Amino acid sequence: MPWATTIILILAGLCGSSLGQYNEEEDLAWLQYYLRQSRVSSYNYVPYYEEESPAYAYSYPSATDTEPEPEPEPQQAAPWRCPQECDCPPNFSSAMYCDTRNLRYLPFVPSRMKYVYFQNNLITSVQEGAFDNATELEWLALHNNQIGSEKMGKRVFGKLQRLERLYMNNNNLTRLPGPLPRSLRELHLSYNHISKVPSNALEGLENLTALYLSHNFIFEMGASLKGLKSLILADLSYNNLRKVPDGLPASLEQLYLEYNYINAIPDDYFQVSPRLLYVRMSHNSLTNQGLSSNTFNSSSILELDLSYNRLQKIPRVNTNLENLYLQGNQINEFSISSFCSVVDVMNYSRLQVLRLDGNAIKRNAVPPDAPLCLRRATVIEI
Ligand SMILES: *[C@@H]1O[C@H](CO)[C@@H](O)[C@H](O)[C@H]1NC(C)=O
Ligand SMILES: *[C@@H]1O[C@H](CO)[C@@H](O)[C@H](O)[C@H]1NC(C)=O
Ligand SMILES: *[C@@H]1O[C@H](CO)[C@@H](O)[C@H](O)[C@H]1NC(C)=O
Ligand SMILES: *[C@@H]1O[C@H](CO)[C@@H](O)[C@H](O)[C@H]1NC(C)=O
Ligand SMILES: *[C@@H]1O[C@H](CO)[C@@H](O)[C@H](O)[C@H]1NC(C)=O
Numbered sequence: 186m187p188w189a190t191t192i193i194l195i196l197a198g199l200c201g202s203s204l205g206q207y208n209e210e211e212d213l214a215w216l217q218y219y220l221r222q223s224r225v226s227s228y229n230y231v232p233y234y235e236e237e238s239p240a241y242a243y244s245y246p247s248a249t250d251t252e253p254e255p256e257p258e259p260q261q262a263a264p265w266r267c268p269q270e271c272d273c274p275p276n277f278s279s280a281m282y283c284d285t286r287n288l289r290y291l292p293f294v295p296s297r298m299k300y301v302y303f304q305n306n307l308i309t310s311v312q313e314g315a316f317d318n319a320t321e322l323e324w325l326a327l328h329n330n331q332i333g334s335e336k337m338g339k340r341v342f343g344k345l346q347r348l349e350r351l352y353m354n355n356n357n358l359t360r361l362p363g364p365l366p367r368s369l370r371e372l373h374l375s376y377n378h379i380s381k382v383p384s385n386a387l388e389g390l391e392n393l394t395a396l397y398l399s400h401n402f403i404f405e406m407g408a409s410l411k412g413l414k415s416l417i418l419a420d421l422s423y424n425n426l427r428k429v430p431d432g433l434p435a436s437l438e439q440l441y442l443e444y445n446y447i448n449a450i451p452d453d454y455f456q457v458s459p460r461l462l463y464v465r466m467s468h469n470s471l472t473n474q475g476l477s478s479n480t481f482n483s484s485s486i487l488e489l490d491l492s493y494n495r496l497q498k499i500p501r502v503n504t505n506l507e508n509l510y511l512q513g514n515q516i517n518e519f520s521i522s523s524f525c526s527v528v529d530v531m532n533y534s535r536l537q538v539l540r541l542d543g544n545a546i547k548r549n550a551v552p553p554d555a556p557l558c559l560r561r562a563t564v565i566e567i
């Protein structure tokens with residue numbers, strides 16, 4: 186560990202004198218600071234959308250899953266058709282299971298199907314017309330195959346007006362498939378070879394709430410996110426972005442950009458997204474020069490991960506922020522003005538977890554008014 190010798194500081198010992206005049210304040214949690222036994226490795230917040238893999242079960246979707254699952258359909262008297270490579274459970278007539286059986290091609294999809302599972306095969310192409318009869322499709326799982334962009338029909342999704350979830354993660358796509366059905370709610374495209382998302386690639390997807398594009402080679406997102414008026418989660422981590430996407434949607438709550446090469450963020454970038462809660466930008470190239478003084482001072486953000494960047498100062502954050510990760514930067518001062526522009530009994534930060542380990546802050550750099558401003562903090566690592 187590079188900072189094995191870093192001083193780990195329990196601030197409780199430093200604040201005796203400055204506490205004196207406010208010791209009637211009941212909720213001063215300052216003296217209860219403790220250092221966690223193991224380093225704070227996981228996030229305190231569990232975002233709403235945390236699962237990348239589809240809730241898949243061969244038999245029936247389990248009732249314990251948090252995401253809504255397709256309901257088993259009543260048995261139909263309709264003539265029974267099922268590709269012989271697949272399983273179509275008789276009492277769940279709208280689902281077809283063709284996963285994990287070394288298939289090299291896509292079997293036909295009978296028209297009654299709503300949920301079809303082709304994942305974990307060796308499928309390399311999606312031929313034109315493959316889903317033309319399956320106009321009822323709502324879930325299409327094609328992940329963990331070897332589908333290449335040049336082997337996908339130009340209009341394969343053309344007839345799918347009800348498709349809500351498309352899983353094509355872990356394939357060989359070099360560009361976004363499409364045109365995509367406008368009904369999509371979740372689009373899973375992580376672990377492909379996509380390098381560019383044109384500004385219009387996601388146009389019209391008015392119901393898209395979750396977009397997963399991590400682990401690609403994306404260097405350009407254009408303004409592709411801007412018009413997605415239902416988007417809650419955008420995962421663009423592990424790509425080649427040197428700049429943030431042009432414009433965020435107002436609905437966005439979770440933005441994941443870690444493991445890119447981003448070095449700057451335009452002024453007021455986050456102000457257009459008043460619901461933003463989680464911003465993760467660890468392992469980028471951010472410097473203080475690339476930020477404006479109020480870049481991260483957006484009142485909705487609860488969790489901000491800027492660890493492993495090149496920051497030399499603590500950026501200003503809003504007093505509502507609860508978790509701030511800044512470990513592995515080059516920060517050399519503990520500036521309390523980054524958290525509180527005014528420090529008094531009434532004005533203080535809601536910060537609970539602050540990580541500053543792996544920086545260049547000295548023990549005596551902790552200002553005496555830190556306890557008053559950061560009175561809600563339970564974990565501070567320096
Ligand atoms: C459907 O059939 C399977 C076995 O074929 C059984 O395990 C399952 O409980 C049945 N489900 C319903 C909802 O009838
Ligand atoms: C699609 O539907 C048409 C008419 O219902 C039928 O003739 C054709 O065989 C179907 N094709 C497939 C691949 O299911
Ligand atoms: C898909 O990509 C993997 C490596 O990412 C490669 O081994 C495989 O041959 C590719 N398949 C096709 C059909 O191009
Ligand atoms: C989006 O969702 C709404 C409400 O569920 C639905 O009425 C509408 O048709 C959907 N839009 C598209 C383009 O499918
Ligand atoms: C954050 O912005 C608000 C206005 O939106 C301002 O009052 C406050 O002083 C700023 N916080 C810091 C730490 O600069």
Ligand SMILES: CC(=O)N[C@H]1CO[C@H](CO)[C@@H](O)[C@@H]1O
Nearest residue numbers: 504526527529530531532533
């Ligand atoms: C800068 C700031 O937030 N000032 C506030 C400090 O607390 C007083 C009393 O609640 C407010 O009136 C100020 O606006």
